[in-house]
Amino acid sequence: MNQVQTTELRRQEAAGDAQAARVPAVEVHDLSVAYQKRPVIWGIDFQIPAGKLVGLVGPNGAGKSTLLKAILGLVPPASGWVKIFGRPYDAQRRRLGYVPQRESVDWDFPTSVFDVVLMGRYGHLGLFRRPGKADREMAWECLRRVGMADFAHRQISQLSGGQQQRVFLARALAQDADIYFMDEPLAGVDAATEHAILELLGVLRDQGKTVVVVHHDLQTVSAYFDWVLLLNMRLVACGPTKDVFTPENLQKTYGGRLTVLAHTAHTVSPA
């Protein structure tokens, strides 16, 4: 099957999924993960409808990254299951895109920006096969979408933090996924990059994609996301931002850290 057919088929599939009685893009049931018998996330239940821009919010050590990794099948769950568009994720892997934390890789690795973006195509290629012309064109397209085409042949060690983040985004775009999971894509980037990234996330959402973003800045949650997941080992709340992002829920999520709450109270929408 060629590239165009595959893409077309998947588009129809996605449209079919959306029509099929609004199957949630992500459905998580009773999900628990433990590292060395110490629970990191516990009994998580939630559903995320397709086409939402979702903020995943919680204090340090709340298990946000672990939740993403568990949904992507990167850490084994102690209990529970995950369904993507109503089916187990093993069958749906190629529909999931992933942006790991920027610090998780060695940026001194001997490779170019273009090669990193091309890695987004590896999942479609499978073992042994080399990227072809269509993959290269797609990588160029993704670099253009994040405004990094001029940097294609740069060594990755020469990039600023914001540029590194854009490269990771381009790589995720090259995955051509339906649901994206992004681990702190806005951490440590300048205002211009933050704006550019948000714009891109909006475009993805408008194309019907679902984007889940780990986010730390409580001030901007209401402005950026239409759906919020509050997590602190257990799920505190999950739903539309205006219903869920309330002082009571934040109190539950962040416990007694009132300074944080006092600071952000005015940005929180009235319940």
Next chain:
Amino acid sequence: MGNLLLDPNFRWVLAGSLLLGASSGAIGAFCLLRKRSLMGDVLAHAALPGVGAAFLLTGSKEPLPLLAGAAVSGIAGTWCVDFITRHSRVKEETALGLVLSVFFGIGVVLLTWIQRRGFAGQSGLDSFLFGQSAAMVRQDVVTIAVVSAVLVAAVALLYKELKLLCFDPAFGAGLGLPMRFVDGVLTALIVLAVVIGLQAAGVVLTAALLVTPAVAARYWTRRLPVMLVLSGLFGAASGAAGTVASAVGPRLPTGPLIVLAATALFLVSLVAAPERGLLARGWRRWRLRRKAARPDLGSRGGQGGAR
């Protein structure tokens, strides 16, 4: 030297150490980028008891059984490291040091015991300690050639997967690629590279064959394919230089000479490589300082930076 090259035996030895250096160099590049430099050292040291055990079992010094024994005990060593770090609070580097010395100790005891007992045909086993490529015969070289071919073929076949494994394994797993399998393949390749290096370089120094050419190559390039080729070339050059020196010189063990040759290449790279080398860095710093000291150029530089 000219006479040496006419000696068919020496030509075999030279071919063996060239191939050996090239393949270990190429695998070593991935070993380095995967941050597993110490693993080669553990594998090599842990291989020693296997060599002794294989000799006791088969009573011969055929390369295949000895190398199989080395591989088995080497893998057992890395498995111990894995087990210790997983099931105790001991950190990986501590476990590496622990396992390396215990296995090496057992190996030395075993080999000494074999020597004392005076088994028939045991002489030469001790060359596994520091390496004696002059002891290589045609059969050894054929083994090395076959294994080297396997290593190069595996790297060519799994190039993109190995690159992904070294750069961002979590992302690779997220793509649905079998990163654990690829990691296992890389470990197997490292085992093979170490095991064929044992006879020439010895358990103590084989790891340097993996690490040193790769570190040197890293200085000269920012591109992984170039780094692989360069690391292989550096490895081959060190292998050849060490072998020649050991044949010409007063019966020096080959392993240390190969390592010294590789280290010389590394030192040259450290100092003279463009961009990353010490000279290039010093030159850049000096030019920058001079620029900053001249106000007219300094302000123009400032504008350029703000662009």
